[in-house]
Amino acid sequence: TQLLEQSPQFLSIQEGENLTVYCNSSSVFSSLQWYRQEPGEGPVLLVTVVTGGEVKKLKRLTFQFGDARKDSSLHITAAQPGDTGLYLCAGPLITGNQFYFGTGTSLTVIP
């Protein structure tokens, strides 16, 4: 069971455009991580958000953790072809010891 639903599932945009990816759940998470995965490789960690309402910026990427710790978003400003990949949110439930990945958002940035 994947407790984390991501939207949109697929996103194809032109270079220079902005975009937002959403990660939602009905459950509360201790923290949330965002990973990017490229074809033929394993996911690579981008950021971890821990506190409800927390906002973290990583160059052109802005990550937000919802106040209730049930959702998160990733905003990319001025997307570049190098941003192309599968974006995954993930985290442990506050009630247990299981780690869950989201359903994934496949991003393609067209030059």
Place this chain on the structure above:
Amino acid sequence: EAGVAQSPRYKIIEKRQSVAFWCNPISGHATLYWYQQILGQGPKLLIQFQNNGVVDDSQLPKDRFSAERLKGVDSTLKIQPAKLEDSAVYLCASSLEVTGAWGEQYFGPGTRLTVT
């Protein structure tokens, strides 16, 4: 620093056959994870080891899947017998932290299994 190593990278077998995957985590990492990633989906955690003990295997189909981590280092994941729905990428990851502290997981490149 060497990353997480996995082998083989690709494997094609017929249903009802057996298959084994190998993972060598980053040196010094206490925790090792095996994930199953079906095409178009996010990874699903199958089993988590801390050193050579199993922390969680609640999503491992134990009638056909088994895993071990001898001496707290390398790990193998076995499927016997394989079914068509086992076709997926099997990812191994390791992390420095012990259970309860969810730090960065470092992933290997995965093994792509095709069951025909």
